[in-house]
Amino acid sequence: MKARLQPLFFSQTSSQELAVQLSHIDALLADEAELLEPLEVGSDFSGADAVVLPVIIGEAYSKVDELRAIGVPIVAITSAFGTVAMWDWEIVTFMRSEGITIFSPYTLELAQTFCRTVRVRREMQTSKFLVYQDNPGDGMQAEIFKRFYWWEDQCTQLIKERFGITVVKKSFKALGERARQIPDADADAVVEAWKMKDIDLSDRAYLSAIKIYLALKADIEADPSIRGAGINCLNESFYSDTTPCLAWSMLYEEKGIIWGCEADTLSLLTMFLINKCADSPVIMTNLYPFLSGPTALKHERIDKFPDVAQPENCILIGHCGFQGVIPRCMTIEWSVKPKVLAIVDDNAHAIDARLPEGPVTLAKLHPKLGAMQAIPGTLDGYVQYPGSDCRNGAVIRVKDGYKLMGALYSHHYCIVPGLKTEEIGMMNDVLGLTTERI
Structure with a gap:
């Protein structure tokens, strides 16, 4: 349209x-x-x-x-x-x-x-986000997950009031069970049709990944108004024998469906707006500013940040063991590997991929949905920590790390390849959002 x-x-x-x-x-x-x-x-x-x-x-x-x-x-x-x-x-x-x-x-x-x-x-007035969750915050690592705003009813209502998007919630437990019931032959047919390379998984793990894709695809195709989707895939990981990482890559390439890891609807909405309005690739990931020190190091199970000049202005980004869920079409390197995090099933997987080095823009909607940050940065390169929860992360450099630390909206941020602050600013102005630049 x-x-x-x-x-x-x-x-x-x-x-x-x-x-x-x-x-x-x-x-x-x-x-x-x-x-x-x-x-x-x-x-x-x-x-x-x-x-x-x-x-x-x-x-x-x-x-x-x-x-x-x-x-x-x-x-x-x-x-x-x-x-x-x-x-x-x-x-x-x-x-x-x-x-x-x-x-x-x-x-x-x-x-x-x-x-x-x-x-x-x-x-957006007739669009929906589809979210799979049962008891968000009460599952794995509840001490972390129970505090997130994106699961609150007031957040869901605010998305509807501010942007017109309806968040539809379905059972992750039912989705996982439905995926397990899909015949192997159906998954084999998808494997043959897509002919993807660089899938470093066992046959069982690969078929499980394809089955969750088929289950998600069926729900999405049943309602054309669905423009994005997410799963509480870590906190309630016991409902599935796999993770949806490969499914999100495939559904984006096939249908343009935007994904929200961990059913984070605020990140999902941020990515949806940037992708559809600015016509730009965008991913979500975790930010670990070097200034955050041992808190970040402990969470990623690494002993130190990489040695760089002006470390106070640097951020390590990583999610689920690698840089984050990145559709194959956005990357310069891409592969699917066995899971890294202990929180998910042993049969699960993750995407190990790289965005181009060079200028990037960090973006995120404010929880109250009245503003969006658009922060210029540079992706300097990649770092590997074997045996950790950061097997292949990226280092992003910003102008003022101290100012950033005082202004962060969340641990989840969206990364846009290229300098897109002006396009995001135009988008925000049209939507009535304030653009916060750092």
């Missing part, structure tokens, strides 16, 4: 200039937007996700009331490059001073992000 943009023009606009600019917009945003028939400013319209102003002229100064009354986001795309023309900075500033919310993308990527975000904003 595409964003529905309603072009509006001023009465004194040159029809030729309007036609030329609309042709530019139509070509540049063909993958993201559908242009409706242009109307004059002040006209009634319906069914649009946003208004686009293709041409802005001095008449706009006298149309403040009409512009202020528009009930959907307004974007100025007035250049041949899918951006706001520099000649319009002044009038955009005037509009904002008059209480008109208008977006002025200065790159084509930001214009594309705007379009995707207004479309996603509409789609």
